Amino acid sequence: MKKIFRFITVAFMASAVFIGLNGAISYASYQLNPEVKDATPALKQAAGIGVRVSENAAMKDLANKDAIVVMSFGTTYTDTRKATIERTVADIQAAHPDTKVVLAFTSHIIVDRIQQKEGIKIPTPEEALAQLKEEGYTRIALTSLDVIPGMEYAYDSAIFDFYKNQFKKMTLGTSLMYWMGQEEQRDDIKDALNAIKTEFPKLGKNDAILMMDHGTPHPSNAYYSVMQAKINEMGMKNVFIYTVEGWPSLETVIPQLKQKGIKNVTLIPMMMVAGDHANNDMAGADEDSHKSILAKEGFHVTAYIHGLGENKDVRKLFVDRANEAWNALEAETSPAAEHHMMKK
Numbered sequence: 001m002k003k004i005f006r007f008i009t010v011a012f013m014a015s016a017v018f019i020g021l022n023g024a025i026s027y028a029s030y031q032l033n034p035e036v037k038d039a040t041p042a043l044k045q046a047a048g049i050g051v052r053v054s055e056n057a058a059m060k061d062l063a064n065k066d067a068i069v070v071m072s073f074g075t076t077y078t079d080t081r082k083a084t085i086e087r088t089v090a091d092i093q094a095a096h097p098d099t100k101v102v103l104a105f106t107s108h109i110i111v112d113r114i115q116q117k118e119g120i121k122i123p124t125p126e127e128a129l130a131q132l133k134e135e136g137y138t139r140i141a142l143t144s145l146d147v148i149p150g151m152e153y154a155y156d157s158a159i160f161d162f163y164k165n166q167f168k169k170m171t172l173g174t175s176l177m178y179w180m181g182q183e184e185q186r187d188d189i190k191d192a193l194n195a196i197k198t199e200f201p202k203l204g205k206n207d208a209i210l211m212m213d214h215g216t217p218h219p220s221n222a223y224y225s226v227m228q229a230k231i232n233e234m235g236m237k238n239v240f241i242y243t244v245e246g247w248p249s250l251e252t253v254i255p256q257l258k259q260k261g262i263k264n265v266t267l268i269p270m271m272m273v274a275g276d277h278a279n280n281d282m283a284g285a286d287e288d289s290h291k292s293i294l295a296k297e298g299f300h301v302t303a304y305i306h307g308l309g310e311n312k313d314v315r316k317l318f319v320d321r322a323n324e325a326w327n328a329l330e331a332e333t334s335p336a337a338e339h340h341m342m343k344k
Helices: 041-046 078-095 108-118 125-134 151-166 188-199 219-233 250-259 276-282 290-296 312-330
Strands: 005-012 025-032 052-055 066-072 100-105 139-144 169-172 207-213 239-243 264-269 300-303
Touching (some): 066 078, 066 125, 066 312, 078 312, 100 125, 125 151, 139 151, 139 312, 151 169, 169 312, 207 250, 207 276, 219 239, 250 290, 264 276, 264 290, 276 290, 290 300
Parallel strands (some): 066 100, 066 139, 139 169, 207 239, 207 264, 264 300
Antiparallel strands (some): 005 025, 052 169
């Protein structure tokens, strides 16, 4: 049976701000098979995966005025926010020194709490885009600091869908982990794991690392199983994935630790920031914290309370994602690209 969709990579030369990224930059998307005639809007939208691109033909004569919007869930923990999110945004700004870069938080609750506690107004994506439109910006590259394309990334995608018609051109980059190496795509999960493991402690025979992820009711929770499979494939012995609010849970992993004779456990948050989940759920003093539960089970537990954004190799991957969105924004529309550009 012939596939309805076909994977394509659109490549173009890097501009001056991307010196050091090894030549041509590309972004990946799907296009409809050329044999599909008179594709319906639903089919066209279904092809909108990878880096998404929208161009508004009605605004084609407007001058280009570009901005990058960095979307993150956010955190009320000031120190980790500065060390992770704001540092990553600074790296993205450094890669695009002549472009306006705006940070927006997708958690409206966190936005309100920061304003109440610190007097700092961090915009939501909706507020950021409204302000950019008012300032005359016509082309927007959206980039995400989400780890997987879960519910928060679904919000990012909804922002793209709701606001793409208000600008001359808009793009949306992918999350840190998106592609898995399927159909000759890059393997984001292996790339991320290789970056994260640079901060792993050396493990002895009876030592293990437990990486705490968030978990989600979204079908993307399956990414955690893929992560564990990649960990095993990469030969990373005694490294386990578990989640706070999804599957696998800590209770799923404990029997495996005992079966392997593990005595010492290092807990590491696999989250952008070391916020509430890392400080309380993972490493808190309460009896229901992960550290306390493991200690009761007889393990010696060490907690590494640092967010992914503190890791320079992880930050580089986030800059790469932003660069992809930017390059898609800068690319001229071509006949081939028309197939996967989302237009209304």
